[in-house]
Amino acid sequence: MDKTEYERIAEKYLDMVYKIALSHTGKDTDAEDVAQQTFYRLLAKKGGFSDEEHIKRWLIRVCINECNSLFSGFWRRNVRFFSAGSDQPAEPEDSGSDGDEDPVFAAQENKALYETVQKLPPKCRIVIYLFYYEGYKTQEIAQILKMREPTVRTRLVRGRKLLKEELKEAWDYE
């Protein structure tokens, strides 16, 4: 891949990759690592892309793979962190955005929605993000995430339910 093409893709899709990584990992430091790793894979990739959608889907897929690799590593699986004064280890997946810098939102309701989404289980979080933000249908999400469509729908319904429970009037019934 030549320099110009790489820079164009990086500028256009870095935000998307970062948001997906953030949705999946829940931590901005992890999201940055995943984003860098994803673009490193892009640099190492041999062969081109057929169109923009191909680039987008490839980046999403690689980003999710990198997120999964992050959590399947020995360190993540075997090391637990304890908060001061607490006897219970904090679960990495449930740690949410603790200790990280949250994005600054113009409206309070946006911040509430973001924090609620970040509290969702990671499996629901990525499905919700791809459905509502990237605008993919459940069938397309199933292809990207390499899972069955009913599984995607189940996770979508579960995510919506959790969002409704938390946000109440701020989230419509669907």
Place this chain on the structure above:
Amino acid sequence: MNNQEKFKRTYDEVHAPEELLGKVMDLQMEKREFKTRNMVKAAVCAIALGLGLFGAGNGICYAATGESLVTKMKVVINGEETQQDVQWTQNGDVFHGEVVIPSEDGSSVTVLTVSDDIPENMHVEMEYQEGGTEGADGTVTEDTVILEINEDASVNSVAVEKQESVSGNSSEKEKKDVSANSSGNMDETE
């Protein structure tokens, strides 16, 4: 405003940090440096491997045959200056160098040198007549001339040894003159 619009409005406010964009752009440079570093490493490894194999090969050959390195030596045969391979072997602190000079009819002359160290720029001059010696059983043997040469390249002693028999040749005893001279000495043997 529906849920999708709310979601989009929220996540539109989430952006990758500026430093991350810089880091991602710098990945290209890192990859290039990584490639260069890898190429240098590969070249160094290949050279080291080659040297290792060469050394190991010599070691194995030495262990297997008891022979050591082969060096070139200047030998003058019948006034004609030649470069000959010297096969060095070590016996304790003493090195033995051996030169085998093949003649046109297949006979050979072996020069042995004995010294504490491999002499440099050794100059050996020798003259001999080719031929053979008839043995008691009627076969013709080739004579081998053995010279012991001191460290200062002077000839120490001369001996004649019978080599393998050459059958089928006409037996004609000839005088064989071999002279080795590295410091003005000349010896003759039959």
